[in-house]
Amino acid sequence: MQDSKQKGIIFNIQKFSVHDGAGIRTIVFFKGCPLRCRWCSNPESQLFTPERAFNPTRCLTAAVCGRCSRACPTGAITVVDGMNCYNRALCTSCGACVNACPSGAQSFYGYETTVEEVIKKVEEDDVFYTRSGGGLTLSGGEALAQPEFALAMLREAKYHRLSTAIETCGCYPTEVLDEACHYLDQLIFDVKSLDDEKHKKFTGSSNKQILQNIQHVFEHFPSLPILIRTPVIPGFNDTEEEIMAIRRMIPLRPNIKYEALTYHRMGQPKYGYLGRPYLLEGAKADEAFMKELRAKLDAYQG
Known part of the structure; x- marks a missing residue:
């Protein structure tokens, strides 16, 4: 090569x-x-391998945004008391949440x-x-x-x-x-x-x-x-x-x-x-x- x-x-x-x-x-x-x-x-x-990361300080919160939880096809991101909660065991690293996030709170390394x-x-x-x-x-x-x-x-x-x-x-x-x-x-x-x-x-x-x-x-x-x-x-x-x-x-x-x-x-x-x-x-x-x-x-x- x-x-x-x-x-x-x-x-x-x-x-x-x-x-x-x-x-x-x-x-x-x-x-x-x-x-x-x-x-x-x-x-x-x-x-x-690439890793999914979440920076809560950049998150607009579920009350304002919520796009990541709606985009996640596996239910790895849920909303609890107005906040996004992430279950790593359910994540398949598909990238849907990263693509949906407008603030960069969801990302891949x-x-x-x-x-x-x-x-x-x-x-x-x-x-x-x-x-x-x-x-x-x-x-x-x-x-x-x-x-x-x-x-x-x-x-x-x-x-x-x-x-x-x-x-x-x-x-x-x-x-x-x-x-x-x-x-x-x-x-x-x-x-x-x-x-x-x-x-x-x-x-x-x-x-x-x-x-x-x-x-x-x-x-x-x-x-x-x-x-x-x-x-x-x-x-x-x-x-x-x-x-x-x-x-x-x-x-x-x-x-x-x-x-x-x-x-x-x-x-x-x-x-x-x-x-x-x-x-x-x-x-x-x-x-x-x-x-x-x-x-x-x-x-x-x-």
């Missing part, structure tokens, strides 16, 4: 990003991820598209990439969990002379990452913890493949610009010992940078839209600790 015709599932294309690679970038968010991080800020990215359609959208802002040194960033979810689609997109991007980057959790076969690195101008790689049991508890997966993959890149792609990131999560890895152990694992090279990210809850409302619990309810970042930690990381010389 031609790379341009390869199909996959994404849930968003975000323009004018300045925090996900060099310059001004367009981020393509892929559906599906092998991890289930308790703090995930994109819960809509985790499953590989995720849709099928082709590499050609994505690249066309990305190239709309080509002038900004030229001026800023930006380009295309693949994110998710985990882009390389849809390897055929992601690799085809990277190859097609290079054919169109677009700068490429990827934000990745690193949890997939090494040969997939190896091929991707041949088409990348920058790799943004998360290392969350070196403790395998703790990693399994908080992300649902071992870290062994992840650590094997980043070591492979260090060894086989020594000149590739790499940003290693660690989200500092309360109750998981929020100690100096844990973060500095990760820092010591990373080679001191001019092309490799390390960043500790402050925990945030910006994605928490989306759990409610999807009918899922947020597992870190009440957790808060320690700003004073993060300030001290970053000072030590800045001073680190190996």
Whole structure:
């Protein structure tokens, strides 16, 4: 199959990003991820299939509108005391409620598209990439969990002379990452913890493949610009010992940078839209600790 015709599932294309690679970038968010991080800020990215979501803050209410309940063919949406109530067990994801909703309260996260359609959208802002040194960033979810689609997109991007980057959790076969690195101008790689049991508890997966993959890149792609990131999560890895152990694992090279990210809850409302619990309810970042930690990381010389 031609790379341009390869199909996959994404849930968003975000323009004018300045925090996900060099310059001004367009981020393509892929559906599906092998991890289930308790703090995930994109819960809509985790499953590989489109998901129906409901945002009650945008709902016009049944008294004013009620189009979704009238459109639903399975009775998954009913009206109770003037409010729309949703029974996920009856939903077949037919999309009737989404098509009927005038406010966007009913929506789907995720849709099928082709590499050609994505690249066309990305190239709309080509002038900004030229001026800023930006380009295309693949994110998710985990882009390389849809390897055929992601690799085809990277190859097609290079054919169109677009700068490429990827934000990745690193949890997939090494040969997939190896091929991707041949088409990348920058790799943004998360290392969350070196403790395998703790990693399994908080992300649902071992870290062994992840650590094997980043070591492979260090060894086989020594000149590739790499940003290693660690989200500092309360109750998981929020100690100096844990973060500095990760820092010591990373080679001191001019092309490799390390960043500790402050925990945030910006994605928490989306759990409610999807009918899922947020597992870190009440957790808060320690700003004073993060300030001290970053000072030590800045001073680190190996």
